[in-house]
Amino acid sequence: MTDSLGSFDPKSKLLVADDEEIIRLRLKELGEKLGFDVTVAADGYEAWEAFKKNPPDLAVLDIYMPRMNGLQVLHYIKETRPDCPVILITGFLQYEQLIQRDRVKPDGYIIKPFHFEKIANLMLQLMEKQTVPHGVPD
Incomplete structure (x- = not known):
C-alpha cells in the first residue's frame, strides 16, 4: 500500500461517514496515514x-x-460539488441494484468486509484523477 499521497496536495481533506465506530476509526487512521486531513x-x-x-x-x-x-x-x-469524488461503502452485495435506477452515481464503491489496502488504492486513484490538468491525456 502506498504510504503517501504522491502527486496531489498533502493537505487534501477527507470526509469519512459510517455509523460503525470501528470502521469510522480505521478509515480515519487510513486517511491520516495517506496524508489526508480527516x-x-x-x-x-x-x-x-x-x-x-x-x-x-x-x-x-x-x-x-x-x-x-x-x-x-x-x-x-454531487448537487453542490459535482467534482468531489465520493466512494460508497456497503455491507450488501446488491449494491448495483441499489443505485441502478439512480441518476447520481458515486465515483467508486467498496463492499464490506473490505481490505483497507483496496480502499486506500481507490482513494489514491480518485485523488490523482483530480490533479490531472484538463485536456491532458491519461
Whole structure:
C-alpha cells in the first residue's frame, strides 16, 4: 500500500461517514496515514453538516446510516460539488441494484468486509484523477 499521497496536495481533506465506530476509526487512521486531513461523521446528517462547514476533496460514505443515508448525502454532495469524488461503502452485495435506477452515481464503491489496502488504492486513484490538468491525456 502506498504510504503517501504522491502527486496531489498533502493537505487534501477527507470526509469519512459510517455509523460503525470501528470502521469510522480505521478509515480515519487510513486517511491520516495517506496524508489526508480527516473529518469523521457517525451518520448521514453529521456528514452533510460537516461537508457544508468544511468541504472535503474526497468523501467515503456508508450507504446505510441513521438520520440520512449515504445515497442522500451523495446526492447533496454531487448537487453542490459535482467534482468531489465520493466512494460508497456497503455491507450488501446488491449494491448495483441499489443505485441502478439512480441518476447520481458515486465515483467508486467498496463492499464490506473490505481490505483497507483496496480502499486506500481507490482513494489514491480518485485523488490523482483530480490533479490531472484538463485536456491532458491519461
